[in-house]
Amino acid sequence: MGLCLVTCFVAQAPGGSTASVDKQKRFRDAAGGGQLAEMRALWADGSGGIDKDWTSSDRRTALHRAAYNNRTDCTRFLVQIHANLNLKDSAGDTPAHDAAAGDHATCLRVLHEAHADLTIKNNSNQTPLELARSRNKPTAVQFLESVQVGAGVSGSPG
Numbered sequence: 001m002g003l004c005l006v007t008c009f010v011a012q013a014p015g016g017s018t019a020s021v022d023k024q025k026r027f028r029d030a031a032g033g034g035q036l037a038e039m040r041a042l043w044a045d046g047s048g049g050i051d052k053d054w055t056s057s058d059r060r061t062a063l064h065r066a067a068y069n070n071r072t073d074c075t076r077f078l079v080q081i082h083a084n085l086n087l088k089d090s091a092g093d094t095p096a097h098d099a100a101a102g103d104h105a106t107c108l109r110v111l112h113e114a115h116a117d118l119t120i121k122n123n124s125n126q127t128p129l130e131l132a133r134s135r136n137k138p139t140a141v142q143f144l145e146s147v148q149v150g151a152g153v154s155g156s157p158g
Helices: 002-010 019-034 037-044 062-068 072-080 095-101 105-113 128-134 139-146
Strands: none
Touching: 019 037, 019 062, 019 072, 037 072, 062 072, 062 095, 062 105, 072 105, 095 105, 095 128, 095 139, 105 139, 128 139
16 A cells, blocks of 8 residues: 555645656756747646646746746746746745846746736845845846835835
8 A cells, every 4th residue: 555655646746736747847847948839738738737836856846947047938838827926946036036046137027017926035035136136137136126126225116
């Protein structure tokens, strides 16, 4: 009986999805690699549902990967299929933190327009704006200041 439990657990991805872990990884990696066609094919495949918010040990989702790598089309697709915009990875970073860390204002705009919470603080107690400032990411800082979120001590309405 214990063997069946282990087998059943491995075959079922977090969130109740029946997709194989390999398929889940392919979906997540396709997001980070900008492979929108591959993501769409995996999402549309009826053989087992993809958990759009699936994570591995680092707790990074497909949306984290897309935002970090400035894959705007993949980010939009994940927003359209209702990926969780505010999930934190093991460092407490949301996809918005990842976009800010990469200085990716276009992905930040997509997340903002989808109503991602841009005021969430990571494990270092930083919002995406504070993270962008600390890493000298001027494009992300400019965008985040323009939408007046997570301004920290120096932010004030303009």
